[in-house]
Amino acid sequence: MAQKEPLLHLIAGSAECCNTFGVTGITATRSFDALIAADQRIEPRDEMPDAYRAGLVRQIAQHAHSEIIGMQPEGAWISRAPSLRRKAILLAKVQDEAGHGLYLYAAAETLGVSRDELEGLLLTGRQKYSSIFNYPTLTWADIGVIGWLVDGAAIVNQVPLCRCSYGPYARAMIRICKEESFHQRQGYELLHTLAHGSPAQREMAQDAVDRWWYPSLAMFGPPDGESTHSAQSMKWGVKRFSNDELRQRFVDMCVPQAEVLGLTLPDPDLRWSEERGHHDFTPPDFDELMRVVKGDGPCNAQRMAHRRAAHDNGSWVREAAAAHAAK
Amino acid sequence: MTDVLALADDALVAAQRLAWWCSRAHDLEEDIALANIALDQLGAARLLLTYAGELEGAGRDEDALAYLRGPDEFRNCLLVELPDEDFAWAITRLLFLSAHQWLRYGELAAGPDPRLAEIAARAVKESAYHLDHARLWTKRLGDGTPESRRRMTAAVAGLWPFTLELVENRAAWLEIVDGALADATLERPADPADPPTGGRAGRHTPHLAALLEEMQSLHRAHPGVTW
Ligand SMILES: [Fe+2]
Ligand SMILES: [Fe+2]
Numbered sequence: 001m002a003q004k005e006p007l008l009h010l011i012a013g014s015a016e017c018c019n020t021f022g023v024t025g026i027t028a029t030r031s032f033d034a035l036i037a038a039d040q041r042i043e044p045r046d047e048m049p050d051a052y053r054a055g056l057v058r059q060i061a062q063h064a065h066s067e068i069i070g071m072q073p074e075g076a077w078i079s080r081a082p083s084l085r086r087k088a089i090l091l092a093k094v095q096d097e098a099g100h101g102l103y104l105y106a107a108a109e110t111l112g113v114s115r116d117e118l119e120g121l122l123l124t125g126r127q128k129y130s131s132i133f134n135y136p137t138l139t140w141a142d143i144g145v146i147g148w149l150v151d152g153a154a155i156v157n158q159v160p161l162c163r164c165s166y167g168p169y170a171r172a173m174i175r176i177c178k179e180e181s182f183h184q185r186q187g188y189e190l191l192h193t194l195a196h197g198s199p200a201q202r203e204m205a206q207d208a209v210d211r212w213w214y215p216s217l218a219m220f221g222p223p224d225g226e227s228t229h230s231a232q233s234m235k236w237g238v239k240r241f242s243n244d245e246l247r248q249r250f251v252d253m254c255v256p257q258a259e260v261l262g263l264t265l266p267d268p269d270l271r272w273s274e275e276r277g278h279h280d281f282t283p284p285d286f287d288e289l290m291r292v293v294k295g296d297g298p299c300n301a302q303r304m305a306h307r308r309a310a311h312d313n314g315s316w317v318r319e320a321a322a323a324h325a326a327k
Numbered sequence: 328m329t330d331v332l333a334l335a336d337d338a339l340v341a342a343q344r345l346a347w348w349c350s351r352a353h354d355l356e357e358d359i360a361l362a363n364i365a366l367d368q369l370g371a372a373r374l375l376l377t378y379a380g381e382l383e384g385a386g387r388d389e390d391a392l393a394y395l396r397g398p399d400e401f402r403n404c405l406l407v408e409l410p411d412e413d414f415a416w417a418i419t420r421l422l423f424l425s426a427h428q429w430l431r432y433g434e435l436a437a438g439p440d441p442r443l444a445e446i447a448a449r450a451v452k453e454s455a456y457h458l459d460h461a462r463l464w465t466k467r468l469g470d471g472t473p474e475s476r477r478r479m480t481a482a483v484a485g486l487w488p489f490t491l492e493l494v495e496n497r498a499a500w501l502e503i504v505d506g507a508l509a510d511a512t513l514e515r516p517a518d519p520a521d522p523p524t525g526g527r528a529g530r531h532t533p534h535l536a537a538l539l540e541e542m543q544s545l546h547r548a549h550p551g552v553t554w
Binding site for chain 2: 068071072075078079080081082083084085086087088091092094095098099101102105140193197198200201306309310311313314315316317318319320321323324325327
């Protein structure tokens with residue numbers, strides 16, 4: 001227990017700033033360094049520096065929390081899905097997100113923390129989840145846009161993690177990325193149907209793109225200049241590309257997809273740069289991101305209240321299951 | 328068609344209630360399990376509604392039947408439309424419903440209507456799993472803590488009168504349910520003299536109108552479009 005508290009202390013923090021490590025300068029073992037240098041996977045029984053372990057636990061746990069909290073904005077539309085086919089697709093998607101949370105908590109547990117402890121860190125607000133889920137889902141088109149942009153951004157962020165140096169995390173990400181790309185295609189198809197539907201449906205689709213574009217860009221975290229802890233994470237083979245590189249990749253991917261949809265990305269300065277070989281674009285408002293991270297987003301209180309209510313309302317069930325198992 | 332609609336509406340309304348639990352259960356495993364059961368119910372409902380529409384021959388598809396009928400046109404039993412007071416209600420309802428569905432689908436799978444037999448053959452396997460899940464939790468909660476026992480007892484007592492509407496296979500149903508209750512050290516309540524009925528004839532509680540209003544709101548706000 002004496003060792004647990006410092007670990008729990010190290011792993012608290014914000015989700016956007018957490019695909020980085022907050023602690024540096026810990027002496028690593030030789031075999032660890034050799035494995036990293038050879039770009040080989042670290043497995044649970046291998047020796048590893050405390051800071052590597054703590055940073056990974058924090059990143060994986062916050063990723064898991066994001067999956068769990070992410071069930072809510074879309075879950076809110078399951079009951080109102082406008083066709084039975086869409087209802088089934090959406091319910092299966094939200095169920096997948098719960099599964100992602102499970103795989104990730106299991107990966108974190110291989111590093112010596114329990115799921116109960118990690119859930120405790122979420123419920124007490126000591127660990128964060130991705131701020132994108134603090135925005136509301138106002139219309140049905142938001143379900144399409146979340147699939148297209150939010151799952152899309154998650155994929156761009158997460159595909160490099162399939163090659164992450166920590167084996168259990170990398171393997172969980174391979175499984176998760178397959179499902180996320182399925183979600184993205186379904187969201188895109190939903191949005192395509194709306195964009196080619198009635199004028200009201202089309203308007204709903206454009207409005208949703210307008211509201212979700214910049215929050216999606218913010219999912220990649222602060223600009224590289226302000227992301228102070230990335231270097232260690234890169235060196236340890238957890239993070240493979242910088243926030244700005246991934247954000248650029250995402251923008252370049254979305255532009256042609258928006259054209260096929262016939263929808264406009266809400267950035268008047270978005271244009272192709274021959275010189276850079278990339279699209280120029282307006283960055284998201286990072287001050288807003290930091291405000292939302294700190295708890296001041298439109299839905300922070302609602303998301304946490306929902307999670308705590310589920311946890312509290314379920315305590316008698318968990319107690320009963322434990323009591324029965326003990327009989 | 329009435330018979331098919333009864334099965335379809337039971338499954339559809341049950342799916343709507345079960346899906347509510349996704350993100351609200353006591354742990355992630357149960358979020359996933361209840362979503363699974365909701366997806367099975369929804370899948371069966373879609374096949375049955377499509378078939379009911381074909382039998383009717385008026386060109387109504389699954390969505391026309393799900394979204395454009397009013398409460399008095401629904402043929403589900405009252406049991407499925409009642410709101411869940413807590414997880415004990417959800418589990419007790421699932422026990423009562425899945426025992427009924429398992430028996431009905433089993434019969435129809437061997438019945439004379441080949442189309443219905445095909446749908447039922449698949450659904451009966453799913454019902455067996457739903458019934459197992461409900462039995463397992465009935466046992467854990469009935470024979471868990473004093474609080475879980477109190478809640479299960481209340482749920483069984485609260486829902487029991489509504490099971491008298493499930494008239495087919497009552498004897499076989501009682502055998503299954505009695506076994507599950509005994510296993511959970513719970514007692515079977517007495518049958519009320521004047522049990523609530525009417526679901527199969529389209530006479531519902533106000534809970535169904537509220538459920539449908541939410542479920543149908545978006546579809547009805549945009550008549551005739553494709554989703
Ligand atoms: Fe996910
Ligand atoms: Fe997803």
